[in-house]
Amino acid sequence: MIMFFLGSFVYAQELNCTVQVSSQQIQGTNKDVFTAMQQKIFEFMNTTKWTSEVFTLNERIEVSILINLSEQISTDEFRGTFQISVRRPVYGSTYNTTIFTYKDNDFNIKFQQFEPLVYAENTNTSNLTSILAFYANYAIAMDYETFSPNGGDVYLRKSLAVVNSAQSLSAKGWKAFDGTKNRYWLIENYLNKSQFAPLRNCMYQYHREGFDKMHDDADAGRAKITEALLGLEKLHTNYPNSFNVQQFFNAKVDEIVKVYSKAKSDEKARIVTLLNKIDPGHQSKYQKILKSK
16 A cells, blocks of 8 residues: 655656555555556646746645555556545735645556656647646636636636547547546537636635635625526526536535535525525535534
């Protein structure tokens, strides 16, 4: 079992990405290969130049990756899950808010201990590097979406380019017919502005106009968060149980409960009614808002 944690890398690239590889379920294999996998993925994510911009150390985007390998198919082929979480700081506080979290169950890769991870933009070199490039660009896009309206467009389209390049792969997760919840639909839906513009507006308004203002005026900031969430009501009506909206609330549900636990009773009642409608999967958690004092 490999379960150690790698610290911050010295280069000030865009991502401050920690990587953890667990191989507990795989027996009888030299564990050095999993140590090498963890180290190479860590270096790949943190030393690849993903943008043309210059980031200082404290501007890097906080990302964590957990890879849980469940099966060794052949000498160099492995299957498991890939879980990613992306966070960004809230202005005027020491709090980091999770802006994206997702567990990708279509993680089937080839990896050789002594071969480098090679990546070239718009070129597919392996399923592993394509997955990493997809999520690196998606993480940057999600961060940018919270700082300016539609701010992540460039990197969303880079994620889409990775999906398009990966169509030739036999691995699952890249194609529309692979399922309704995968990398293809994650980016396809989010870039559909005619349908998912309310979600993108919510990402900006919730974080920049809401959370970042709460240090000055908690009530005003919370009102902006309410306005952002109200914008998702029509989206839910048109596309109930949307994959992308589900991902938003998976990242935000516990945070939302804390934010509204400090609201007045009438505000609590209104927001819980809305949340129960647009995010029915977390209704039991939203009841905590009403019970808080």
